[in-house]
Amino acid sequence: MSESAVIAVDVGGTSIKGAVVDVNGTVLHARSWPTPAAEGPDRVIGAIRGAVRDLTADSGAAAAVGVVVPGAVDSDAGIATYSANLGWRDVPLRDLLAGDTGLPCVLDHDIRAGGVAEHTIGKTAGVDDSLTLIIGTGVAGLITSGGRFVRGAGGIAGEAGHLPVWPDGEPCPCGQRGCLERYASAAAIGRRYAARTGTAATSADIVGRLETDPVAALVWHEATSALGIALASCTMLLDPSVIVLSGGLSAAGERLLEPVRAELASRVVWRPAPAVELSDLGARAGLLGAAILAWRLAGATDFTQWTPETSA
Amino acid sequence: MSESAVIAVDVGGTSIKGAVVDVNGTVLHARSWPTPAAEGPDRVIGAIRGAVRDLTADSGAAAAVGVVVPGAVDSDAGIATYSANLGWRDVPLRDLLAGDTGLPCVLDHDIRAGGVAEHTIGKTAGVDDSLTLIIGTGVAGLITSGGRFVRGAGGIAGEAGHLPVWPDGEPCPCGQRGCLERYASAAAIGRRYAARTGTAATSADIVGRLETDPVAALVWHEATSALGIALASCTMLLDPSVIVLSGGLSAAGERLLEPVRAELASRVVWRPAPAVELSDLGARAGLLGAAILAWRLAGATDFTQWTPETSA
Numbered sequence: 288m289s290e291s292a293v294i295a296v297d298v299g300g301t302s303i304k305g306a307v308v309d310v311n312g313t314v315l316h317a318r319s320w321p322t323p324a325a326e327g328p329d330r331v332i333g334a335i336r337g338a339v340r341d342l343t344a345d346s347g348a349a350a351a352v353g354v355v356v357p358g359a360v361d362s363d364a365g366i367a368t369y370s371a372n373l374g375w376r377d378v379p380l381r382d383l384l385a386g387d388t389g390l391p392c393v394l395d396h397d398i399r400a401g402g403v404a405e406h407t408i409g410k411t412a413g414v415d416d417s418l419t420l421i422i423g424t425g426v427a428g429l430i431t432s433g434g435r436f437v438r439g440a441g442g443i444a445g446e447a448g449h450l451p452v453w454p455d456g457e458p459c460p461c462g463q464r465g466c467l468e469r470y471a472s473a474a475a476i477g478r479r480y481a482a483r484t485g486t487a488a489t490s491a492d493i494v495g496r497l498e499t500d501p502v503a504a505l506v507w508h509e510a511t512s513a514l515g516i517a518l519a520s521c522t523m524l525l526d527p528s529v530i531v532l533s534g535g536l537s538a539a540g541e542r543l544l545e546p547v548r549a550e551l552a553s554r555v556v557w558r559p560a561p562a563v564e565l566s567d568l569g570a571r572a573g574l575l576g577a578a579i580l581a582w583r584l585a586g587a588t589d590f591t592q593w594t595p596e597t598s599a
Numbered sequence: 600m601s602e603s604a605v606i607a608v609d610v611g612g613t614s615i616k617g618a619v620v621d622v623n624g625t626v627l628h629a630r631s632w633p634t635p636a637a638e639g640p641d642r643v644i645g646a647i648r649g650a651v652r653d654l655t656a657d658s659g660a661a662a663a664v665g666v667v668v669p670g671a672v673d674s675d676a677g678i679a680t681y682s683a684n685l686g687w688r689d690v691p692l693r694d695l696l697a698g699d700t701g702l703p704c705v706l707d708h709d710i711r712a713g714g715v716a717e718h719t720i721g722k723t724a725g726v727d728d729s730l731t732l733i734i735g736t737g738v739a740g741l742i743t744s745g746g747r748f749v750r751g752a753g754g755i756a757g758e759a760g761h762l763p764v765w766p767d768g769e770p771c772p773c774g775q776r777g778c779l780e781r782y783a784s785a786a787a788i789g790r791r792y793a794a795r796t797g798t799a800a801t802s803a804d805i806v807g808r809l810e811t812d813p814v815a816a817l818v819w820h821e822a823t824s825a826l827g828i829a830l831a832s833c834t835m836l837l838d839p840s841v842i843v844l845s846g847g848l849s850a851a852g853e854r855l856l857e858p859v860r861a862e863l864a865s866r867v868v869w870r871p872a873p874a875v876e877l878s879d880l881g882a883r884a885g886l887l888g889a890a891i892l893a894w895r896l897a898g899a900t901d902f903t904q905w906t907p908e909t910s911a
Contacts, residue, residue: 438728438744439728444836447835449835450836520836
């Protein structure tokens, strides 16, 4: 296959998704592996290295490797600094993978990578003032202002998951109360349903029961209200023209979009509310972002051939 | 005096402040007039035109005129679009004043002008990632990210006064509930105190009674808590290195700064809290901003001689 492909890997709390992606965004191979999170960080690191080795073998000779992980990441140093879900601290993952493969590697944050994908080939591509909200196990945002990413003084702008939506609300492990992420992440929705019913359920299960299960409807109402309130804060501060909802929860489609739009519209009365749209990329945003970052590392600058429909 | 000075005017709900300012930021004359807001918008417009005429006569021959007003302003068109307090709509104030004086004129929003002053000669000058919160009759913010102003798609970013601090809280004329401005503006502090005591008081009166009047202490606690919660939202989204509190309420000094810092610190636990500082400019920020805008219109580009101590 030669160097016409890159390896992309998106490490999540439950699965490691991998793909071999050509320069037009076409997926040549795709595989996934369970994340052995319960067996400790060393096993997770071993699984990631195994995944990259397997994909490298699949690809023949790849041009570069892009890996995205949750938690805190120092992308300049190539270090996975911290992840509560995966239990690691200060893992020099980029250099480990470069040593294993002999290829140039890039390590980044899964949410940031998802935002890169949205801003490169998704609905905010070319939009000067935008917000992409990635809603998965956690919630985070990527902001553009005047055509540039808002990074912040310490590179940690966009932490929309810790907007204090109800400031006297549920305690958050971050130390605050009432954070958006405590109500509206996929993890929170499942947890809040289980707390009220004693029954484990995924956010997808809960969305499937909205018409028949009042507890599911209540938990979903709280989640979408929290999102609408948080988006009102984002609108007041940032004045974006487009807000895109991405990440795993965006699979809920209109059942997510409609109540979030309604809550936002009820709160943004004196000025026009920004457009709120569903991502075309959804849960694939992180993996696509890893592929784009790897291709950039390999020197690619033109992603106009990549489309949400054909990519990854 | 020749063209070595500009006319600066800051129109507020209670007074019109004017100054003749030289190119080093030194105030050559300063005057103020009551704002005849109760007599209707035509009288207010007449008072502004009279103020500018008087100051022009004082100055001999000025280089330019800068006027800043509250409410909504279309600065490109030179139109004061709307002010609830002053009762006007679509006043072509820039062209009126240019016709009266024969001088080049600039019209802008008082809060934005205050932010320009803070970012030109105040504590956020040269700071890449900053937030200036102007707290007066209303509350508004000016944001920099990566060294550039965050303007938003419609030019109305920074509306921190309408962050939903307590989303089920007090109704706001903007149509939302629980806006920061309903708790923490100087007007709100006075109103909330009067509602509980039946006694009219300014925010300065209330600050003077904190040790002796439990209602004053409660109203002030609510105001500073609301500010701390709103600044937590700003910190999560924008990651500024410095937040500056400006506008009339900053005259409260440490009594404002300490509780706001404490509330913010209690909510920003997993990451360092940004520095929160009091403005050096305070209630003069709008007038200084008007002078800076006028000098820019007259071609000045160097404001390094202007200092918070000597200016306006």
